[in-house]
Amino acid sequence: MICAGSDRGGSVECTHSGKRSFWKRWAHSNLSSTSVPKSDSPCPCLSVSSSSSSPVIAFLHQIIVPPPSLAHCDPRPAPAAPGLEISGDVARPPTDRPTELAGAMDAGYLFTEETSLYNRIVLGSLLPASAWEPMPRLLQTWLRNYIGGTLIYFLSGFLWCFYIYYLKRNVYVPKDEIPTRKAMLLQIYVAMKAMPWYCALPTLSEYMVENGWTKCFSRISDVGWLAYLVYLSIYLVMAEFGIYWMHRELHDIKPLYKHLHATHHIYNKQNTLSPFAGLAFHPLDGILQAVPHVMALFLVPTHFTTHIALLFLEAIWTANIHDCIHGKLWPVMGAGYHTIHHTTYRHNYGHYTIWMDWMFGTLQDPIDDGSKKEM
Numbered sequence: 001m002i003c004a005g006s007d008r009g010g011s012v013e014c015t016h017s018g019k020r021s022f023w024k025r026w027a028h029s030n031l032s033s034t035s036v037p038k039s040d041s042p043c044p045c046l047s048v049s050s051s052s053s054s055p056v057i058a059f060l061h062q063i064i065v066p067p068p069s070l071a072h073c074d075p076r077p078a079p080a081a082p083g084l085e086i087s088g089d090v091a092r093p094p095t096d097r098p099t100e101l102a103g104a105m106d107a108g109y110l111f112t113e114e115t116s117l118y119n120r121i122v123l124g125s126l127l128p129a130s131a132w133e134p135m136p137r138l139l140q141t142w143l144r145n146y147i148g149g150t151l152i153y154f155l156s157g158f159l160w161c162f163y164i165y166y167l168k169r170n171v172y173v174p175k176d177e178i179p180t181r182k183a184m185l186l187q188i189y190v191a192m193k194a195m196p197w198y199c200a201l202p203t204l205s206e207y208m209v210e211n212g213w214t215k216c217f218s219r220i221s222d223v224g225w226l227a228y229l230v231y232l233s234i235y236l237v238m239a240e241f242g243i244y245w246m247h248r249e250l251h252d253i254k255p256l257y258k259h260l261h262a263t264h265h266i267y268n269k270q271n272t273l274s275p276f277a278g279l280a281f282h283p284l285d286g287i288l289q290a291v292p293h294v295m296a297l298f299l300v301p302t303h304f305t306t307h308i309a310l311l312f313l314e315a316i317w318t319a320n321i322h323d324c325i326h327g328k329l330w331p332v333m334g335a336g337y338h339t340i341h342h343t344t345y346r347h348n349y350g351h352y353t354i355w356m357d358w359m360f361g362t363l364q365d366p367i368d369d370g371s372k373k374e375m
């Protein structure tokens with residue numbers, strides 16, 4: 001994919017910048033010309049983020065300049081740029097590079113290819129190409145996360161409510177303890193207000209992964225199944241530990257509780273908790289509790305697809321632990337434990353399992369009173 005560029009003032013300029021506003025053209029030519037080779041260059045949109053020596057310039061470029069599109073570029077075969085080979089319609093690392101360097105470049109290419117696929121699946125199936133393809137890449141990523149997160153939130157919330165409050169009426173939750181419609185609508189309102197901010201975190205983490213700043217790997221075959229499972233276990237322990245302490249500090253540090261976490265704790269009775277409370281947080285509170293997932297990327301080799309899946313699993317999991325139904329599945333910290341957290345404020349800060357609360361002395365088991373609220 002070679003841009004039909006022209007040589008102006010010693011730098012290569014894309015001819016496809018003509019349709020943009022003045023400031024975008026200025027940003028495009030100025031940011032691009034700092035690092036793009038003079039001749040035989042692939043489209044500067046493609047090369048700047050990987051070739052620029054400054055992460056700040058690369059970051060600004062991603063925000064301001066839309067990603068390359070086949071429609072912008074000359075489809076005729078052209079000589080490969082220094083440092084890249086042309087294979088099909090994408091630039092790939094040359095095979096005669098030192099293995100380590102070629103591997104790193106190939107990994108960056110694979111991450112970008114994977115996230116582009118997600119964009120095509122989510123955005124391409126919901127929006128016309130002309131609406132999302134011209135967007136800057138970071139905005140595409142954010143929009144895809146926003147749509148995906150919103151869909152998962154409503155699907156998991158509605159399906160779970162339908163099952164426990166309608167299909168299994170009076171089985172798990174007595175009729176007079178079903179949360180009111182008003183309470184659920186308020187939870188949806190709080191969650192939807194925060195959703196655009198939540199999505200900034202996976203957008204940032206994808207940007208860091210694509211630029212090779214994390215320990216992510218793209219294919220399980222890169223490390224083998226055994227190493228994958230070991231790394232995944234370490235990742236999950238880190239996430240458990242991080243989320244436990246982040247949640248606990250959000251209670252212990254009074255200003256944090258007052259200004260952030262209290263928003264989630266207005267639902268402090270069983271009949272005010274519903275699956276829709278799962279994402280009803282102050283935006284910064286929700287982001288802080290997801291930060292351990294991103295920190296783990298810098299500490300342990302992580303399969304990128306698994307990381308994305310785990311982030312979105314959070315939306316389903318949080319819906320599940322706010323339905324007040326005690327699952328009784330050791331060592332899972334289900335809704336029975338989390339309902340206690342909402343009523344005592346001092347117990348069960350953990351996430352998927354009871355282990356962190358058990359280790360740090362804050363575990364309180366749900367009282368087995370033989371009530372109907374068990375599965």
Ligand SMILES: [Zn+2]
Pocket residue numbers: 247251261265341
């Ligand atoms: Zn809490």
Ligand SMILES: [Zn+2]
Pocket residue numbers: 264322338342
């Ligand atoms: Zn909660």
